[in-house]
Structure formats: C-alpha cells, structure tokens
Amino acid sequence: xxxxxxxxxxxxxxxxxxxxxxxxxxxxxxxNVMQGxxxxxxxxxxxxxxxxxxxxxxxxxxxxxxIAIAALGMLGSLxxxxxxxxxxxxxxxxxxxxxxxxxxxxxxxxxxxxxxxGNTTAAIGKGFAIGSAALVGLALFGAFxxxxxxxxxxxxxxxxxxxxxxxxxxxxxxxxxxxxxVGDAANKMMRFIIEDFEAGQEAIKRGEIYYPDYDGCIKxxxxxxxxxxxxxxxxxxxSPLLAGFLFGPQAVAxxxxxxxxxxxxxxxxxxxxxxxxxxxxxxxxxxxSQFKADAAxxxxxxxxxxxxxxxxxxxxxxxxxxxxxxxxxxxxxxMHVAAVVGDTVGDPLKDTSGPAINILIKLSAITSLxxxxxxxxxxxxxxxxx
Numbered sequence: 001x002x003x004x005x006x007x008x009x010x011x012x013x014x015x016x017x018x019x020x021x022x023x024x025x026x027x028x029x030x031x032n033v034m035q036g037x038x039x040x041x042x043x044x045x046x047x048x049x050x051x052x053x054x055x056x057x058x059x060x061x062x063x064x065x066x067i068a069i070a071a072l073g074m075l076g077s078l079x080x081x082x083x084x085x086x087x088x089x090x091x092x093x094x095x096x097x098x099x100x101x102x103x104x105x106x107x108x109x110x111x112x113x114x115x116x117x118g119n120t121t122a123a124i125g126k127g128f129a130i131g132s133a134a135l136v137g138l139a140l141f142g143a144f145x146x147x148x149x150x151x152x153x154x155x156x157x158x159x160x161x162x163x164x165x166x167x168x169x170x171x172x173x174x175x176x177x178x179x180x181x182v183g184d185a186a187n188k189m190m191r192f193i194i195e196d197f198e199a200g201q202e203a204i205k206r207g208e209i210y211y212p213d214y215d216g217c218i219k220x221x222x223x224x225x226x227x228x229x230x231x232x233x234x235x236x237x238x239s240p241l242l243a244g245f246l247f248g249p250q251a252v253a254x255x256x257x258x259x260x261x262x263x264x265x266x267x268x269x270x271x272x273x274x275x276x277x278x279x280x281x282x283x284x285x286x287x288x289s290q291f292k293a294d295a296a297x298x299x300x301x302x303x304x305x306x307x308x309x310x311x312x313x314x315x316x317x318x319x320x321x322x323x324x325x326x327x328x329x330x331x332x333x334x335m336h337v338a339a340v341v342g343d344t345v346g347d348p349l350k351d352t353s354g355p356a357i358n359i360l361i362k363l364s365a366i367t368s369l370x371x372x373x374x375x376x377x378x379x380x381x382x383x384x385x386x
Contacts, residue, residue, distance in 0.1 A: 003047045007127040010043040011275035012120040013283040017043075021280040022287075022339065026331065029341035032280070036342050040273030040349075044265050047127060051134050051264070064142035071135035077128055085125030088118030109289050116282040123275035126355055130267045133358040137260045140365035144256065147372035148249035153257060159247055160254040167258025170239060171266045174232050174360050175353040181228030182348040189220045236360050240368040244375030248382060252368050252375060260361055267357040274350020281339035288332040295325060302329050 009015050013022070017039050024031040058066035095111030145153070155161050192213075200210035244252040295302050302325065309326040312319040368375070376382070 002050050003127040003131050004124045006043065006046040007124045007272060007275075008120050010039060010272050011123045011279060013116055013279040013286075018276045018279045019283065021276055021342075022283040022335075025280065025284055025335040025338035025342070027338075028334070029338040032277070032338045032342040033345060036273050036277045036280070036346065037269075039276050040269035040271075043272040044268045047131065047268055048264065051131055054135070055138065064139060067135055067142070068139040071132055071139050074128065074132040074135060078132075081125040081128040084121035088115065088122035091115040091118040105289070109286070112282055112285060116279050119275045119278045119282070123271050123350065126271040126350070127268065129355065129358050130264060130271070133267075133361045134260060134264045137256070137263075137361040137365045140362070140369055141253070141256045141260065144249075144365065144369045144372050145253060147369060148253075148376045150249060150253065153250070153253045155254065155257075157250065159250045163243060163247070163251040163254025164258040165254075166239070166243070167255035167260075168262035170235065170255070170259050170364070171263040171357050171360060174235055174357065175266060175270065177232045177235065178229075178353045178356055179348045181224060181232075182352050185220060185224035185228065188224070189217055192216055192220060232356070236363050237367055240364050241371060241375075244368065244371065245379050248379040249372065249376050256365055256368055259364055263357045263361045267354045270349040270354030270357075272350075274346035274348075274354065277339075277342035277346030278350070281336075281343040284332070284335045284339040288336055291328060291332055295329075300325060302326075 010017050012018060021032065021035050021039060024035045054070050055067060058070040060066075062069065091111060091114035095108055095115055098107045098111055145151075153160055155164055196213045196216065200212065203210050240252050240255055243255050292302065305322050306326050306329070309319060309322055
C-alpha cells in the first residue's frame with residue numbers, strides 16, 4: 001500500500017511533482033526531460049526502503065522461507081493490480097475511439113481525464129509487480145544457492161564481484177534493447193505513414209478515393225514486437241547460463257544479485273517517470289482546452305485574433321489589447337509541444353522497458369535454478385580442475 005500511495009503521489013496530476021513537471025514545459029522540452037528523469041529517480045527511495053524493511057523483517061524471523069511468503073503476500077494483491085493496470089488502456093482506447101468517431105471535443109476531454117487517472121493506476125500496478133519481482137527474485141536466488149550447495153556469496157571474491165557488476169549492467173542493456181526496438185519500429189511506421197499519405201494525395205488528385213493503409217501500420221507494429229524481442233530474450237536466458245558454464249555457480253550468484261538490485265531501481269524509475277510525463281501532458285492539454293473554452297465563452301475567435309495580431313503594428317492600441325490572448329495561446333502551444341516530447345520519451349520507459357525488467361529478474365533466476373545442478377557439475381572451472 002505504501003508503494004501504491006507513493007506511486008500515486010509522484011505520477012498523478014493531482015499532486016505537486018507532476019504539476020511542477022507540467023510547469024517546466026514553459027521552458028521547452030529539455031527542462032521537462034530533466035525534471036522527469038529526476039522525478040523518476042527520487043521516486044525510488046520510499047519503495048526501496050519498504051522492500052528493504054520487508055526483506056529484513058522476513059529474513060530475520062523466517063529466513064528465505066519468510067521472504068518467499070512475503071512475495072506470496074504481495075502476489076496475493078495480483079487481482080487488484082491487474083484490475084487497476086487494465087483501467088488505463090481501456091480509458092486510453094475509449095479516447096481514441098471517441099476521436100476516430102468524430103465525437104465532440106468535450107468527450108475527448110472527459111476521456112483524457114479518465115486516461116490521466118489510468119496512467120496513475122497503471123503505474124501503481126507496475127509498482128506492485130516490481131516489488132513482488134524483487135521478493136520472488138530473492139527467494140529464487142536463495143533456492144539457487146541451495147541447489148548448488150553454496151553457503152554464502154562473498155562479493156570480496158573476484159568472480160562473484162565481477163558477476164555482480166555484470167548483473168547490475170543487464171537491466172540497462174535490456175532497457176536499451178527494448179527502447180531501441182520501440183524507436184526503430186516508430187521510425188519505420190512514420191516513414192510508412194508519410195509514404196502512404198503522399199500516395200493518397202496523388203490518388204485524390206486523380207479523382208480516386210484514398211483509404212489509409214491501417215493494416216500496414218499494424219503489421220509493422222506486430223512484426224517489430226516479435227522480431228525485436230529475440231535479442232532481449234536471449235540476453236535474459238543466455239547470461240546466467242554463459243556465466244555459469246564458463247565461471248561456475250559463484251559467478252551466477254553474483255550476476256543474479258546484481259540484476260535484482262539494479263533492476264528494481266531501473267524499473268521503478270522508468271515506470272514513474274513515464275507515468276508522470278504522460279500525466280504532465282494531460283495537465284497541459286487540460287489547461288489548453290480550458291483556455292480555448294474560456295475564449296469561446298467570451299466570443300473570441302483565436303484563429304482570427306492571431307491573424308489580426310500579426311498584421312498590427314507595435315504602437316497600435318489594439319495590439320496591446322489582444323496580446324494577452326494571443327501570447328497565452330502561443331505559450332500553451334509551446335508547452336504542449338514540450339509535454340508531447342516528454343510523453344514520447346516516457347512511453348517506451350513505462351510501457352516497455354520498465355515492466356519487462358520484472359521478467360528479466362524472475363526469468364534469469366528461474367533459468368539459473370533449473371540449470372543449477374548442471375552449472376555446478378559441468379562448468380569450465382570444475383572440468384578443468386578434474
């Protein structure tokens with residue numbers, strides 16, 4: 001619950017961190033990106049302290065069994081986590097359907113408010129998943145140590161310490177692979193859309209009807225989601241096996257410890273940063289929509305006003321009279337551009353890299369546990385000793 005409350009505080013646009021993130025968009029995309037990264041990093045403090053307290057208490061009173069039971073306790077909230085995690089995409093898709101259906105902009109404003117709440121609930125669900133992954137990974141780590149009949153992991157030994165460093169690097173390598181996959185697929189899709197749009201304009205000039213090729217976009221997305229996940233999957237499965245068969249179970253023990261410690265931090269910061277950026281964009285869009293509504297209620301045509309403002313001289317009283325509306329509209333437009341940049345960076349963080357690190361932690365530990373006996377018996381160090 002503490003992780004959930006903390007996540008809500010850092011990602012919801014009802015609280016100061018995300019509101020300050022929206023304000024930073026006044027100065028352009030760069031401050032927004034910097035503030036968003038800082039928000040994600042600082043949001044890891046309370047969840048990590050909670051996990052440390054849970055692990056310390058559980059291990060003190062019940063050993064690794066206690067940690068396993070604590071992990072089951074967090075997984076016991078899985079139905080709630082899945083429910084609140086599904087709320088976000090449902091609200092987001094409702095907004096997309098409303099826009100594609102040509103419904104009034106007021107409908108989109110309401111779905112945006114629901115989507116902003118959905119971003120927060122999704123981040124809370126990810127916080128649950130990350131916390132449980134840390135505990136499950138630690139329990140599996142203990143099971144691996146038992147399987148290979150080791151008593152402890154001594155990080156003062158070079159093999160274990162090197163494994164620790166490499167394991168701490170894995171979440172960063174994994175995040176880089178998944179984020180690059182998203183970026184490459186997005187670039188490919190944009191090129192396809194531009195080519196399809198240009199071809200459509202030529203068809204319209206010839207008197208034909210233009211139908212956008214939605215199937216082509218879907219194919220690019222689905223193909224990339226399958227093909228570009230092969231390398232990250234191989235990294236997760238291959239790293240503990242390669243380390244184990246080359247350097248023995250001690251190296252695997254260090255690698256697993258490093259992946260757990262590093263992965264939890266990266267996953268929490270990525271999830272909260274992305275959620276905060278998304279909600280900062282929603283906050284800016286809400287302010288922009290409210291500004292346009294206020295202008296419309298006073299009978300002001302912003303488009304005509306901007307054209308008039310551009311044609312007036314600096315010394316004319318009319319220019320000073322309408323400057324407030326025109327400059328505020330331009331300011332909100334620039335803020336929206338900066339907020340969209342942050343949201344674009346944050347989407348692969350919160351929707352791809354962050355959640356997938358849970359899989360890295362759990363799957364690498366399970367792989368090590370399954371092959372633990374073989375790693376102990378058939379590694380290069382043991383075979384060369386014989």
